[in-house]
Amino acid sequence: MIAIYVSACFGELVSMFPNAGGVYEYAKRAYGHFPSFMIGWMTWLVANITACLMVIAAMGYLVPLLNKLIVFALAEPLKTQALQLIASKSFDLVFSAIIILIFNYIAFKGIDASATLLVFFAVVTIGVILAVILPGAADVQMENFDLLFAASPLMIAVSLFFIMETFFGWESVTFLAEETKDAEKVIPISLVVTTTIVTLLGLVVAFVMLGIFPVDQLSGMATPFENIASRFYSSAITDIILAGVVISLFGSAAGGVISSPRLILALARDKLFINRLSDIHPVYQTPHKAILFQTIVTIIVIIIGFGAYKIILQLLVPMALIMYISVLLTVPILRWKHPDMKRPFRVPFGKIGPILIAIVYGLTIYSWLIDAPGNLQIFRLIISFIGFGIPIYLLLLFHYDPDVVVRLNDVFAYMSLFFERLLVPARVMREIFGHLGSLKGKSVLEFGCGVGTITTELVKRVGPEGMVYATDLSAKSVKIAERRTNRIGLNNVKFIHDIHQVNRVHHEIPQVDYIVSVGMLGYIQDINKVLWEMHRILPEGGRIFFVDYIDLFKIIPNVSWLSHHDHLKALFRAAGYSVKVEKVKGFMWNYLFVYGIKTSEKVPFV
Incomplete structure (x- = not known):
């Protein structure tokens, strides 16, 4: 009854929001930005761990079947060699990777191909179950249940903990809502019927x-x-049934493999995951880059998790229950926040029922925790896996959200000052000033001065007859930079705090001879507008030099328009510049140099 009621809760949610994000979308509407990301992150972890668990279980049935087939079909010495091959862990890993590749290829081909595959797995699964229960029902011995009813409540609760995995997976269906016709009507009924x-x-x-x-x-x-x-069956028929079990287990893995890229798609759309993973294939209308990413991650998880079925199961169940508790509570929260919102499907007792189920799930986790001392250590590991999403969230937010950039730049201004030689090492300084040449008597705009890392050097090089205009979106950074120049008696500099710097060049900036920018290019929201405003204040032949950080920590994705050098050159050319683009390797990130001149002629910059 609990499983059926939970399916009805998911039915109400998907009827309200038939979007690709599924549980992430519901959490976003109920809890807000950060909690929804954490729930999405948790759901993505659950999907990968589930796929790993099902593949390991399938291989446990498949390898003995292959052993029998080899003994029956092959002669020596091929028989011995083949038996040695499938007994190796490498075989398990390679075969599992091939299965995952096939599933993801079918997912790439579109929703129709995916649906056909899942229907096939469902038919095989039902066939296997019927093949076992039909003859087995007549052989049931009722006295066998006496020992079961004599078990302690704690033991029953712990048993329930491990059995619950059987009923997981409602979230996978919701990820396909955006590609399902009449999803708000079809999916809720399907969830309840199939769960029943x-x-x-x-x-x-x-x-x-x-x-x-x-x-x-x-x-x-x-x-x-x-x-x-x-x-009940001969050896040959038993092997056929076991082959069906293998197919069913692989089918359980396929559900998450096919659907979870849609979760990645939803996160990427909201810039809470790698932005380019939101791309849709022009022919198959599937999130092909998200599918490719998911393929790689799933294979890595399988490689790490092979041979640890019980540990993986102990990781999966509490994490999934925490995720389900979070999702169930969105039902009463959304009933309260959006009471008049259209709900084509309504779960009965929607204001109290989900809360009661959440309490049952919480007590189940507690029963498992106190069952054995080692379970607490596993739970800590689960919390650490979930908690790893926090720095990822902050990094992505810092990378994509200009408002967050402003706040964090203020918060970490003094940290930037402390690490400025790491952020802008001496070799980068040499590159900047080497390309700019003599600055004596010139006027320079430093677009994004930060804490003044290169400002003081610019002011020294332009000399008393020159002028530096230093702008930044962080008020605290501007104050630090101003204090640094005042301390050494430099006054041929004007500092401007501009919170709108991501979209403009400040209106107080006059004509300048040079424009220099470090670490600001990737934050610009309207690059074409900003480049044209810079073009307006530069003379013909005026020089520009941009430095930006790319490939952060070698895993954080770049802003899409910074990723392709030819596209970047064309962007600057369209705004009236001739530039060179260079990538320079660093330790924790790489540097992107874009430098050149303003010119009305379409000539290469050398």
Whole structure:
């Protein structure tokens, strides 16, 4: 009943927001930006861990089947060589990677191909279950249940903890809502109906297995479906059923593999993930870059997790339950925040029911925690995995959101001062001033002066007859830079705090001979407008030199228009500049140099 009710909660949410983000979208509407990212991050972790878990379980059934096939079909010495091959961990990893590649290729081909694959897996799964429960129902021994009912409440709660994984996966369906016709009507009914069918089948399978094998015997079985099938079928038929089990387990992995790129798509659209992963393929209308990224990550997770089924299961269940608690609570929150919003599907008792289920899930986690001392350590590991999303969120926010850039620049102004020789090392300073040449008597705009790292050197080089105009979007950074120049008696500089610098050149800036900018280019929101405003204040032949940080920590994505040198050159050319673009390698990031002159002629800059 809990599983069916949770499916109805998801049904109400997807009927309100039939978008690709699924649980991320619901959390965004209920909790706000940061919590929704953390829930999306958690959901993405759950999807990858689930795929890993299902693949490991499938390989546990597949390898013995292949052993039998090789013994039957091959002669020596090929038989020995083949048996040695499939006994190796490398075989498991390579075969699993191939399966993941196939699933993702089908996901890339579009929703119709994906739906066909998932329907096939569903049919096979139901066939396998029926093949076991139909003959097994007649062999049930009711006395086997006596030991089960004698178990302590704690033991039952812990058992429930591990069984819950069977009913996970509602979120995967919601990710496909944007590509589903009449999703707000179709998906809620589908969720409730399929969960009801799965629940009934799960109960019957559990009843048959516990009725045939005593619980203490069943708990020690590595492949219970094989044990039960061999009681009623020949060896050949049993192997066919086990092949169906393998297909079913791979199918469970396929659901998350196919759907989770849509979660990445939603996060990327909101600039809470790699921006380029929001691209849609022009032919297949699928998030092809997100699918490629997901493929790589899933294979890496499988490589890391192979051979640790129980640990992975212990990681998955609490993390998934935390995620489901967060999502369930969005139902009453959204009932309160948006009471009049259209809900084509409404879950009964929507203001109190989800809260009660969340409490049950919380108590289940607590029962597992106190069951064994080592569980607390695993829970700490789960919290650390979830918590790793916080620095990722901050880095992405800092990279993409100009308002956050302003606030963080103020907060970390003194830190920037402390690490300025790391941020702008001596070799970068030499490159800047080497390309600019003599500045004596010239006027210079420093667009984004920061804490004055190069401002003092600029002021010294232009001399008393020259002038430096230093602008920055951080008030605190401007004050620090101003104090630094005042301390050494330099007064041929004008500082301007401009909170709108991401979109303009300040109106008080007069004609200048040079424009220099360090670390500001990637934050500009309207690059064409800013370049033309710079063009207006420069004379013909006036020089520009931009330095920006790219490939941050070798993993944070660049602003899209900074990623392609030819496109960047064309952008500057269209604004009336001839430039060179160079990438210089650094330790924790790389540097992008864009330098050249203002010219009305289409000539290369050398």
